[in-house]
Amino acid sequence: MTTRRNALAGMGALAAAAMGAASLNARSVATSIARQTLPLIKPKRLRAGDTVGLVAPAGFVPDRFGIDELTETVRAMGLVPRLAPNLQERYGYLAGTDVSRAAALNAMFRDKDVRAIFAVRGGWGSERILPLLDYSALAANPKLLVGSSDITALHMAIAAKTNLPSIHAPNVASSWGSGSWDPFRRMVFDAEVPTYAPPTPSENRLVPIGNHVRTFRPGIARGHLLGGNLSVLSALAGTPFLPDFTGAILFLEDTNEAEYRIDRMLSQLALSGILGKCAGVIFGQCTNCTNPGDGYGNFTIYEVLDQHLGPLGVPAFQGAQIGHISGQVSMPLGIMAEIDATLGTIRLLEPVVS
Numbered sequence: 489m490t491t492r493r494n495a496l497a498g499m500g501a502l503a504a505a506a507m508g509a510a511s512l513n514a515r516s517v518a519t520s521i522a523r524q525t526l527p528l529i530k531p532k533r534l535r536a537g538d539t540v541g542l543v544a545p546a547g548f549v550p551d552r553f554g555i556d557e558l559t560e561t562v563r564a565m566g567l568v569p570r571l572a573p574n575l576q577e578r579y580g581y582l583a584g585t586d587v588s589r590a591a592a593l594n595a596m597f598r599d600k601d602v603r604a605i606f607a608v609r610g611g612w613g614s615e616r617i618l619p620l621l622d623y624s625a626l627a628a629n630p631k632l633l634v635g636s637s638d639i640t641a642l643h644m645a646i647a648a649k650t651n652l653p654s655i656h657a658p659n660v661a662s663s664w665g666s667g668s669w670d671p672f673r674r675m676v677f678d679a680e681v682p683t684y685a686p687p688t689p690s691e692n693r694l695v696p697i698g699n700h701v702r703t704f705r706p707g708i709a710r711g712h713l714l715g716g717n718l719s720v721l722s723a724l725a726g727t728p729f730l731p732d733f734t735g736a737i738l739f740l741e742d743t744n745e746a747e748y749r750i751d752r753m754l755s756q757l758a759l760s761g762i763l764g765k766c767a768g769v770i771f772g773q774c775t776n777c778t779n780p781g782d783g784y785g786n787f788t789i790y791e792v793l794d795q796h797l798g799p800l801g802v803p804a805f806q807g808a809q810i811g812h813i814s815g816q817v818s819m820p821l822g823i824m825a826e827i828d829a830t831l832g833t834i835r836l837l838e839p840v841v842s
Contacts, residue, residue, distance in 0.1 A: 528653050529627065529650075530630070530842045531631050532603070532842055533841040533842065534632075537566065538567055538603040539568045540562060541602040542571050543575075543592055544574055544575045544589065544609065545593055545613065545639065545642060546613035546639070548576055548578050549583070551576075555571070555576070561661075570596075570602055574589055582612075583613075586613075586617050589617050593605070596631075598629060603631065604633075605632070606659070607639045610659055615641040615729075623646075631652075635656075644716065647714060647821055648728065648730055652822070653823055655821070656810070656819040656821060658672075665814055667687070667809065667817070668816055675818055675841075676841055679840075681837065681839055683836070684817050684833065686807055686809070701805055701832030702790055702806040703804075705829060706829050708829070709737060709803040710737075711824070712736050712822055714731060714821055714822070715739035715740050716739070716741070718741065718754070721757075736765070738768070739771075739819055742812075743774070743776055744775070747786055754796040754797075755796070763796065763800055766800070769804040770827060773809070773811030804829055805827075805830075819834075820836065824837040
C-alpha cells in the first residue's frame, strides 16, 4: 500500500511539473505585468540645453584631449556636460578609489541641475562601488543612467534597489552613429517607443549571412526588459544587487570571451535560477567570442547558446544590435517590451520618460 501511495504521489508530482512547465511562460508574463502595478518612477524627457552629468564609475579618461572629445559628443547631442571630478583620477586601472567614484555618482544624482547621467566608458570597477551608493538618494532624484558594458552592474543594482528605469546604451566615448543616436534621441527626447529589427544586410552575396537572426525557440513574449553584459551580470549572481527576473525579457551581450566562458556564465545563470524565470531571452552580439586554438574540437558560440536557451521553453533568439558594436541600440531596463523570436524584433510597449 505504501509503495502504491508513493507511486501515485510521484505520478501526481510529475503531472504537476508538466502542467507547470506548460504554463511557465504565461505565468511569467502575468507576473511581469503585475509587477508594473508598482509603476516605475520615470524621469522627465530630456530637452535641448539640459545639463547632464558625465561619470566614470570604472575606468579613467587618459588625458585632457579625451575629455574634450567627450564634451564635444555631449554638446553635439544638444546637451550641456557637467564633469564628475574623478574622470582623470587614477587608482590602478580605476578612475579613483571606490569611495571617490561612488561619491561622484551619488553627487550627480543629488545635483538638482543635472537631468541625466552618462557613463563616459566601461572597463571594470562599477561592481566595487555598489555597496557605497545611496539608493535612497537615487530613488528621490529620478534620472536616467545611460551606459553599457561594465555599467551593467549599476543598471542591475538600480533595478534591484529602486523603482527607476535606466538605459543600456553606448557610453559617451562610443561613436554614436545614426543607428545608435536616432533611436536614443527619439526615446529620451521625444518619449517614443521604437521597434528594433535586424538591420538589412549590406553584403554583396546572393544570400547575405550577416545580421542573421538565429532562433533558438520561436514565439512571442512580453515582459519587462532586464540585462546587459553577460560577464558582469553573471558575476552578480548570489548578491543582493541583482533584481528579480521573474517574467522578464532578459537581454545579454559580451565581447572577447571564448565559447567555453560563455558556456560557463550561462551555466551560472541557469544554476542560480535566473534563466528559468525569464519570459524570453535575447542574445545580442558576442564580438570576438572565439577560442582560436580549439578547431573542430570546440562548440561554436551558436551551439552554446542553443544548448542553454533552446530548452528553456520560452522565445529566445540571437542577433539583436546589442553589444560591443557600432550602431548598438538602446535598451531601457524596467520597461515593458514584446519580442518576436522568429523575426528577431524588439518592440517597446511604453516610454522610458514622462
